[in-house]
Amino acid sequence: MSQATHPFDLIIIGAGPAGLAAAIYTARAAVRTLVIDQSSAGGQVKTTHQVANYPGFIEPVPGYELAGNMKKQAEKYGTKFELAAEITAINLVGEEKWVKIDDETYTAKHVIIATGSSPRLLNVPGEQEFKGGGISYCATCDGEFYTGKDIIVVGGGNSAMEESLLLLQFVKSITVIHQFDTLQAEKITADKMIKNPKVNILWSHEPRGFDKKDDRIIVTAENLKTKELITLERDGVFIFVGMLPSVDLFRNTPLQLNEQGYIVTNEKMETNLEGVYAAGDVRDKKYRQITTAVGDGTIASLEIIQKI
Amino acid sequence: MLQTNLEHVTSKEQLQQIINSNEKVAVCCGRMGPMCIPVYDIFDVFREKYPDVKFMDMDFDIPDAAVIRSLPECRTFRGLPFTIYYCNGKVVKATTSIQDAKQVKDVISEVFS
Numbered sequence: 001m002s003q004a005t006h007p008f009d010l011i012i013i014g015a016g017p018a019g020l021a022a023a024i025y026t027a028r029a030a031v032r033t034l035v036i037d038q039s040s041a042g043g044q045v046k047t048t049h050q051v052a053n054y055p056g057f058i059e060p061v062p063g064y065e066l067a068g069n070m071k072k073q074a075e076k077y078g079t080k081f082e083l084a085a086e087i088t089a090i091n092l093v094g095e096e097k098w099v100k101i102d103d104e105t106y107t108a109k110h111v112i113i114a115t116g117s118s119p120r121l122l123n124v125p126g127e128q129e130f131k132g133g134g135i136s137y138c139a140t141c142d143g144e145f146y147t148g149k150d151i152i153v154v155g156g157g158n159s160a161m162e163e164s165l166l167l168l169q170f171v172k173s174i175t176v177i178h179q180f181d182t183l184q185a186e187k188i189t190a191d192k193m194i195k196n197p198k199v200n201i202l203w204s205h206e207p208r209g210f211d212k213k214d215d216r217i218i219v220t221a222e223n224l225k226t227k228e229l230i231t232l233e234r235d236g237v238f239i240f241v242g243m244l245p246s247v248d249l250f251r252n253t254p255l256q257l258n259e260q261g262y263i264v265t266n267e268k269m270e271t272n273l274e275g276v277y278a279a280g281d282v283r284d285k286k287y288r289q290i291t292t293a294v295g296d297g298t299i300a301s302l303e304i305i306q307k308i
Numbered sequence: 309m310l311q312t313n314l315e316h317v318t319s320k321e322q323l324q325q326i327i328n329s330n331e332k333v334a335v336c337c338g339r340m341g342p343m344c345i346p347v348y349d350i351f352d353v354f355r356e357k358y359p360d361v362k363f364m365d366m367d368f369d370i371p372d373a374a375v376i377r378s379l380p381e382c383r384t385f386r387g388l389p390f391t392i393y394y395c396n397g398k399v400v401k402a403t404t405s406i407q408d409a410k411q412v413k414d415v416i417s418e419v420f421s
Contacts, residue, residue: 038408038409038410039346039349039350039408039409040345040346040349040350040352040353041349042345042349046342046345046346046349047342047343047345047346048342049341049342062342063342064310064342064345083349083353084349084350084353084354084357084409084412084413085409086409086410086413131387131404131405132385132386132387132403132404132405133384133385133386133387133404134384134386136386136387136405138343138387138388138406140341140343141338141339141343141344141387141388141405142386142387142388142405145386145387146386215384236386
């Protein structure tokens, strides 16, 4: 099988705001830039209904429009894209880094990792099997299927409670399964849930598996204090248990990650590997916003432009 | 309504005509809003990669989408979008909820190769 090699100055892995901001800067500075993403361009922004706090837009802007414009802006300056692409091998050490996609090899002296984060899965039996058939991760998309039904929500953070409030417009009841004794969501949101007569909370429990009986989902949950297992039968389950950095691709590389799996960088966005930078939500930092991702991408790109 | 780069199916008659006149058809039937964008965009990228496959989208909420909503293959589906693959006029695969590029690619290899 023939292998083609495509040389670039910079490979950016991830086409969210951090990656696209970096690409706009580098491509505009005549740095040969390739952006690779396993999905389409835009990261989490593209699925955000409205973005109201991105500077320069007086009225809220649809996320897909903001993301689409970022991509067009990067393209306008000459950025090349490989989207919906599966990276099959990667090398981040040595002077020349490379990435393989199918039979193609892409090389560059510099790499920016901007792979962002993705929803955390519970990784329990039945979760993948029943996704879309009783298990969901999106209230806006799938809430209507559960009109007048009894459902379970897993999670107690802001996302879980905000999505639950939306689900309450459709469902007959919600049982929240939460691993702690208190909700982690902001008090005003948590109080709305606790006071709602359609809501019941199962404290200190975690799901251990899902099964199906006819059209109903059977949830096995463990009481974390007594270790007792209980089963609940409901019409559906919505899972909102936070986000995880998207770093699976780098697990077998010498790239330094922190305990939570986020990539460790300095203020120049440099990682522990020479020529490899990280930007956006995948990086170890406190605030994860579109604006901070764009800032990270800008810093990484300016550092690279200086070195080329 | 979200405008994608895909050809948009607006009626059951149009859908029938498309699956009758194309050997390989993939239809992503979802809300024409941001949440289904990942699949629409993957279809858009794959149009170039698989020129023999007709990639389309359709609004899940229009009455004519009942032709997809009521398919036996979708009976247990409760996650948008519903993505239907037709070969020679027949449903050969249906998936529910968001699928990533690898999953879509695997289905295409499975049913259209």
